[in-house]
Amino acid sequence: MPAPLDRPASTLSSSATIPVSPSLEPKLEATISNHPLEDDTQAQKPAAGNPFAGKGSRFWLVFLALCVSTFLSALDLTAVSTTLISMAADLDSTEYSWVGSAYALTSTALIPWTGGLAAIFGRRSTMLGSLVIFAAGSAITGAAPSMNIVILGRSIQGIGGGGILTMTEIVIVDLLPLAERGAFFGVVGAVWAIASAIGPPIGGALASAGQWRWLFYLNLPLTAIAIVLVLFFLRIKEPQTTMKEKLAQMDYVNVLFVAGSTATILGLTWGGVSYSWSSYKVLVPLILGIFGMALFLWIEKRFVKHPTVxxxxxxxxxxxxxxxxxxxxxxxxxxxxxxxxxxxxxxxxxxxxxxxxxxxxxxxxxxxxxxxxxxxxxxxxxxxxxxxxxxxxxxxxxxxxxxxxxxxxxxxxxxxxxxxxxxxxxxxxxxxxxxxxxxxxxxxxxxxxxxxxxxxxxxxxxxxxxxxxxxxxxxxxxxxxxxxxxxxxxxxxxxxxxxxxxxxxxxxxxxxxxxxxxxxxxxxxxxxxxxxxxxxxxxxxxxxLTSEVDENWGLAEKKPASASTAEVQV
Incomplete structure (x- = not known):
């Protein structure tokens, strides 16, 4: 969930570098897990027993951005349920059941891949990408002239929404010691719960006024605020690798997992609702999906160097x-x-x-x-x-x-x-x-x-x-x-x-x-x-639970240089 910018205790200067060996690939995961936050100021160590103390303004601006992002993602998951009838009538369609399913489907199936992308392309880039995709999906859904375009927009929204929730958690893990994380996970959990609660009444009110499209248009300015805050204040240093090296690190076998989990989720979503559980339309995706995920796990375990699972x-x-x-x-x-x-x-x-x-x-x-x-x-x-x-x-x-x-x-x-x-x-x-x-x-x-x-x-x-x-x-x-x-x-x-x-x-x-x-x-x-x-x-x-704010929890000082031909900023 959300993550901060100003770090308690010691911070690295923006010029701090960690030399790494020429064999970058085996060390990439370890390197990026210790993402320090770039900061010009020395933050104070938090007071004992108070995880909220000692955080700088940049920390809270980024945490605000991540809370806003989480709020939008959770709101869109639940609010649409009370707009479906109005949406279907406006677009003259009966295929509204897919409006909710499409979001849940893509947001769930692509979550593991989001973590892999964050490890390769960096936390900041992946978070920004998730926000942009979520905003694009919102714009498409709001302007949709037909139910098919609504479903397309919701699918795109789901990709961004799942990425937002995943990146929020990853960034908190990167930037806070384990003993402090509970309070921030709790705040994000509260944001998620509140958004889930107020979503249906908000969606219903907009639908009653004939303005269901504004449920999606309102995401745009709020997402823009989150993008600006992340862009300017979430400066987590990332490995300086070439695009070729980044692409070589990707787990392409994950496509099989995405396909398998998608088919399984489809079967679970349709079963007993759109079709009976004995229908081939439910059984075929369930069987193929489970087989696909099992095959993926076998390949990952046996052959993949940096597995998703x-x-x-x-x-x-x-x-x-x-x-x-x-x-x-x-x-x-x-x-x-x-x-x-x-x-x-x-x-x-x-x-x-x-x-x-x-x-x-x-x-x-x-x-x-x-x-x-x-x-x-x-x-x-x-x-x-x-x-x-x-x-x-x-x-x-x-x-x-x-x-x-x-x-x-x-x-x-x-x-x-x-x-x-x-x-x-x-x-x-x-x-x-x-x-x-x-x-x-x-x-x-x-x-x-x-x-x-x-x-x-x-x-x-x-x-x-x-x-x-x-x-x-x-x-x-x-x-x-x-x-x-x-x-x-x-x-x-x-x-x-x-x-x-x-x-x-x-x-x-x-x-x-x-x-x-x-x-x-x-x-x-x-x-x-x-x-x-x-x-x-x-x-x-x-x-x-460690209460130390040190390199083991992403707050490292400069590491001693090792023989290398390449340097990676951390």
Whole structure:
């Protein structure tokens, strides 16, 4: 997530160089992992226990740029859901389901490649490229004359949005010692949660005014601000290599992974929503996608010198536990954010905008608990207890939420998700620490790119699992008198909701009860998954967090020169 510019403790002068051996390629990864920030001023060391102290103005300007970028990326992921009907009517199209899927698809599939590009072309260049691509996608979507162009624009937006989130995390890892990162990860987590919460109401309000295009046009000035701040203040020194050397470092086998993960995500996205799970349109991409990813892993393990997948990291028990917890957190968090509004619309008769407002109790709880958890880890130097607390609160929250019925009181549907939000917020800020704590500095940026992919892939699974459960349960629970009106639609859940308010009693109550009971099963599945996350936490070891600001954490002084014919600025 976001990263700073002015560094606490010692900084390198802009002329500092590190000589490297002529064999640049084997040393490239280690070199770029110690990206110091160029700065003319000596920043003060942060006060003990306060990770926010001692940072210069340039640090905060860059951190602001990265928070704005994260906000835009998260907002676009959720806000579009309440503009789809207006968008489809304006463009005279029924293919609106791809508007959301296209963004999620490209943002998830290309995340690992973003990490590789950052290692080769540098953090600043990759971040700027992600922002420009996101802005281009926003402009195309806003000006689109047809739904096909909207989908194209959203696909381009997704490439930029996924890159933004990945680069934010990588830059924080580069520029801050591990003991300080929790607080900043927490702030970024809060920004993500707030943007996810206010996105649907904002999108709905613009759609109601017939101005859905402004959801995308408004990205342009905000992205421009972020680009200017990154361009002028994020001066992370990069290896001075030729384009030929950069291209030689790229992992071209990653194309196979992108294709495989894309096919898998397509199958998961379509299954139970656009097509039945037994349809060849779902099974073929799932089978081919899984085969493609398996083939990619085999080739990477056997033949690739600088693999995209960090096999050396995955062999560490504590890091592997962190990745698994992050994947599960992605599943349960998106399931909560995605299906609570379905509960409100189907059982309480709320509009899309009001259901987004009702979600505030969850989202606005995630934000402060993410920040508090990050600070607590930095102050205490421990992360294991926070992970156990996070999973415990999440289990309790889903357990209480699973008790909601169609006629539950406002106190229940407002109060129960609060505990869920507390747990999810704690986990948002804590699951990266078991991943990073055992690793060498040169491994950490690579690990964070893969960390971002596991979270995004988990989020796709969260929507897919929830969709499958909901469709299957509705098939069993909805009264036949009502399902006969749906004409055999495979999208039972979303095609049925607009019809509920117009039903006569007692059929309306029966349908609302059927939805409540079906959504209850989603929460029960999430209880089981959160329980699995709790068990995985036992695999973690409690390792110390360094509070040193030195070369091992990207704040190196000049390294002693070695025999070389080339120099790389760091």
């Amino acid at each position: 960090p096999f050396d990291i995955l062999s560490n028990r504590t890091s592997l536990a962190g990745f698994l917890m992050n994947f599960i957190h992605g599943i349960v968090s998106l399931a909560a954010i995605y299906y609570l509004p379905v509960y409100f619309q189907a059982t309480k008769g709320t509009s899309a905008i009001q259901s987004g407002v009702n979600l505030f109790t969850l989202s606005f709880t995630i934000a402060p608990f993410a920040i508090f958890t990050g600070i607590s880890i930095g102050v205490s130097g421990h992360y294991k207890l926070q992970n156990f607390i996070g999973w415990s609160l999440t289990i309790i929250g889903f357990g209480l939420t699973s008790m909601l019925r169609w006629d539950s009181s406002k106190g229940a549907w407002v109060g129960y998700p609060i505990l869920m939000g507390m747990g999810l917020g704690v986990l948002y800020a804590s699951t990266n620490f078991p991943v990073l704590a055992p690793l060498k500095p040169s491994q950490q940026p690579h690990a964070m790119a893969f960390f971002g992919f596991t979270r995004a892939f988990g989020q796709v699974f969260g929507i897919a699992i929830g969709s499958t459960v909901l469709q299957n349960q509705l098939t069993k629970n909805l009264p036949s008198e009502f399902t006969s009106q749906l004409g055999g639609s495979s999208e039972i859940a979303f095609s049925a909701i607009p019809l509920i308010s117009g039903l006569a009693e007692p059929l309306r109550t029966e349908v609302r009860a059927a939805f409540a009971n079906s959504i209850q099963t989603i929460w029960q599945v999430m209880i089981g998954l959160a329980g699995l996350g709790f068990l995985v936490a036992f695999a973690m070891r409690s390792l110390p």
